[in-house]
Amino acid sequence: MNRYLLRRLAQxxxxxxxxxxxxxxxxxxxxxxxxxxxxxxxxxxxxETLRRQLGFDRPVIEQYLDYVWQLLRLDLGQSLVQRLAVxxxxxxxxxxxxxxxxxxxxxxxxxxxxxxxxxxxKRDTRLERLLVAFxxxxxxxxxxxxxxxxxLFFAVTLGVMPASGxxxxxxxxxxxxxxxxxxxxTFARVTRTAVLEELSRDYVPAAQAKGLRFxxxxxxxxxxxxxxxxxxxxxxxxxxLLAGAIIVETVFAWPGLGxxxxxxxxxxxxxxxxxxxxxxxFVAISLNLLAxxxxxxxDPRIRLEGRA
Amino acid sequence: MNAPLLLVExxxxxxxxxxxxxxxxxxxxxxxxxxxxxxxxCGKSLTARAIMRxxxxxxxxxxxxxxxxxxxxxxxxxDAMADMRGSALSMIFQEPVASLxxxxxxxxxxxxxxxxxRRTSRGEAxxxxxxxxxxxxxPDPVRxxxxxPFELSGGMCQRVxxxxxxxxxxxxxxxxxxxxxxxxxxxAQILALIKRLRRETGTAILLITHDMGVVADMADRIGVMYxxxxxxxxxxxxxxxxxxxxxxxxxxxxxxxxxxxxxxxxSTISGTVPDLHSWPPGCRFNPRCPLAVDRCRTDAPPLxxxxxxxxxxxxxxxxxxxELDR
Ligand SMILES: Nc1ncnc2c1ncn2[C@@H]1O[C@H](COP(=O)(O)OP(=O)(O)OP(=O)(O)O)[C@@H](O)[C@H]1O
Ligand code: SF4
Ligand SMILES: [Mg+2]
Numbered sequence: 129m130n131r132y133l134l135r136r137l138a139q140x141x142x143x144x145x146x147x148x149x150x151x152x153x154x155x156x157x158x159x160x161x162x163x164x165x166x167x168x169x170x171x172x173x174x175x176e177t178l179r180r181q182l183g184f185d186r187p188v189i190e191q192y193l194d195y196v197w198q199l200l201r202l203d204l205g206q207s208l209v210q211r212l213a214v215x216x217x218x219x220x221x222x223x224x225x226x227x228x229x230x231x232x233x234x235x236x237x238x239x240x241x242x243x244x245x246x247x248x249x250k251r252d253t254r255l256e257r258l259l260v261a262f263x264x265x266x267x268x269x270x271x272x273x274x275x276x277x278x279x280l281f282f283a284v285t286l287g288v289m290p291a292s293g294x295x296x297x298x299x300x301x302x303x304x305x306x307x308x309x310x311x312x313x314t315f316a317r318v319t320r321t322a323v324l325e326e327l328s329r330d331y332v333p334a335a336q337a338k339g340l341r342f343x344x345x346x347x348x349x350x351x352x353x354x355x356x357x358x359x360x361x362x363x364x365x366x367x368x369l370l371a372g373a374i375i376v377e378t379v380f381a382w383p384g385l386g387x388x389x390x391x392x393x394x395x396x397x398x399x400x401x402x403x404x405x406x407x408x409x410f411v412a413i414s415l416n417l418l419a420x421x422x423x424x425x426x427d428p429r430i431r432l433e434g435r436a
Numbered sequence: 437m438n439a440p441l442l443l444v445e446x447x448x449x450x451x452x453x454x455x456x457x458x459x460x461x462x463x464x465x466x467x468x469x470x471x472x473x474x475x476x477x478c479g480k481s482l483t484a485r486a487i488m489r490x491x492x493x494x495x496x497x498x499x500x501x502x503x504x505x506x507x508x509x510x511x512x513x514x515d516a517m518a519d520m521r522g523s524a525l526s527m528i529f530q531e532p533v534a535s536l537x538x539x540x541x542x543x544x545x546x547x548x549x550x551x552x553x554r555r556t557s558r559g560e561a562x563x564x565x566x567x568x569x570x571x572x573x574x575p576d577p578v579r580x581x582x583x584x585p586f587e588l589s590g591g592m593c594q595r596v597x598x599x600x601x602x603x604x605x606x607x608x609x610x611x612x613x614x615x616x617x618x619x620x621x622x623x624a625q626i627l628a629l630i631k632r633l634r635r636e637t638g639t640a641i642l643l644i645t646h647d648m649g650v651v652a653d654m655a656d657r658i659g660v661m662y663x664x665x666x667x668x669x670x671x672x673x674x675x676x677x678x679x680x681x682x683x684x685x686x687x688x689x690x691x692x693x694x695x696x697x698x699x700x701x702x703s704t705i706s707g708t709v710p711d712l713h714s715w716p717p718g719c720r721f722n723p724r725c726p727l728a729v730d731r732c733r734t735d736a737p738p739l740x741x742x743x744x745x746x747x748x749x750x751x752x753x754x755x756x757x758x759e760l761d762r
């Protein structure tokens with residue numbers, strides 16, 4: 129492990145702590161949470177009892193330290209509605225969201241990368257124009273809209289796919305397409321730009337001058353050099369994908385975290401909402417760290433920093 | 437002259453509507469070195485890249501034939517042409533560092549060149565690469581093999597490029613200003629290296645340069661380009677002794693002294709090279725030429741024998757060259 133990665137690791141730890149702190153204080157700033165937690169018409173005594181129970185009568189700094197300590201033990205508190213540990217509730221929903229997100233990522237990368245490379249390599253051909261139109265569709269359709277259209281066409285009209293819920297392998301296909309479409313378009317655009325940029329570099333004709341075929345130059349040189357911007361975008365896009373899951377899970381009645389978030393907001397179950405927010409931030413920060421680790425795998429100039 | 441190794445006939449390259457290489461013809465015998473000189477932008481690099489069939493995307497072939505060892509390169513399909521590159525003819529580019537893939541160890545980039553043409557194992561190819569790195573004078577080649585281009589100096593990268601270009605023993609090496617990006621002492625080393633390898637392998641060379649000292653040192657014959665055309669061609673010393681085209685004459689006159697101060701760049705002659713879209717009709721040099729007559733502004737002079745059969749010039753007024761000495 130070199131200095132670059134240690135520094136990035138430390139930065140990520142600070143970012144996590146910052147998020148935790150921010151979530152804590154935003155909650156306190158938003159006013160007395162007990163008022164939000166209790167049903168309307170609760171008595172003064174009810175409020176006082178809950179305040180003491182939840183420790184809101186103690187000094188803020190003490191509460192904060194308590195809260196951090198709790199999180200360190202991976203304790204996210206209790207759901208207000210279900211009287212279950214938030215951690216357990218989230219854990220029961222997480223696999224569905226991961227499954228959906230992974231399927232959407234397969235759609236996005238599996239289509240986006242090759243389409244991007246083709247758009248760059250086949251520049252100014254009919255194929256490129258066709259692909260540009262395809263990407264534009266993926267990019268401009270709002271997720272809820274494409275979700276509804278997919279359901280109407282494949283589930284209602286053709287009847288070949290289930291309209292909603294989780295029932296066998298089939299059921300992930302439509303939500304994965306709805307969720308992955310925008311990400312696919314982004315990957316395609318970024319890949320196209322990155323590959324075009326690399327195509328204009330001097331090492332391309334030089335590699336061809338060795339006797340390599342153009343295809344070989346693309347696979348063994350250009351793709352690797354184009355990877356850096358694609359990795360950067362991937363980290364952001366996977367985070368966006370998780371945000372998009374909120375909509376897609378609602379449209380397709382998919383029992384993941386996105387649906388849980390919507391239900392919990394409606395039910396004012398704040399510990400769960402907070403748990404999901406913290407988890408989301410943690411994932412986003414980890415993805416960025418992962419991207420930085422990948423850069424140094426791909427690019428020796430980062431990996432060997434200090435050796436030359 | 438024996439049968440030429442490389443025969444270029446009437447080669448043209450266009451960018452948009454402009455013919456930036458316009459009917460270039462030249463030939464190189466096996467083992468011979470031809471220098472191509474001329475001011476910046478006169479089409480030297482595009483001529484080289486047209487021969488390699490590796491034109492930049494903006495440029496396209498606009499006619500002519502290139503024959504190497506009796507095979508017409510334009511008639512080959514893309515894969516067959518790729519097989520010729522690196523094995524029958526190689527090219528080294530002006531920017532050695534940018535010509536290497538920054539993310540791949542240099543050893544593997546040399547190995548790639550071997551594997552493109554020979555069916556051997558990676559291990560065997562690596563042995564060849566190592567031997568070649570020694571041949572081009574890279575100290576501690578085992579360590580260098582594993583290094584990335586950014587860990588090597590410009591001179592080292594150029595040696596690696598030369599190793600890549602010569603490892604499959606091509607019959608023709610095109611070197612496009614192989615030393616321009618390097619500092620003076622390294623320049624001398626690289627030129628000495630190319631000379632030694634040429635002696636040992638008998639490779640013919642098409643050398644593109646700005647530097648008359650390099651021409652005198654390295655080349656047997658010289659082709660002078662102006663405005664995308666070859667305006668004079670002949671044996672180096674014959675041409676240094678006597679010029680048959682006003683452009684060449686002024687080019688050489690603008691040098692301080694050939695023997696004394698050698699490594700001098702071509703300095704500009706009065707007037708500037710016209711923009712590539714605005715070549716005049718007739719002889720492209722006519723706006724800057726002191727000998728120009730009416731005919732020069734309407735008819736383009738062909739490249740024809742001037743002083744003798746081996747010394748060609750494209751000028752209507754070759755007979756009046758003496759006037760330029762006054
Ligand atoms: N990739 C390109 N795109 C557009 N124009 C180009 C390109 N490459 C060359 N040209 C133009 O074509 C003409 C000939 O270029 P070329 O590179 O062959 O000149 P050169 O003789 O090699 O010059 P130099 O000595 O500066 O290398 C120039 O006017 C140049 O501006
Ligand atoms: S043809 Fe005319 S313009 Fe061209 S170089 Fe000769 S004298 Fe000058
Ligand atoms: Mg050039």
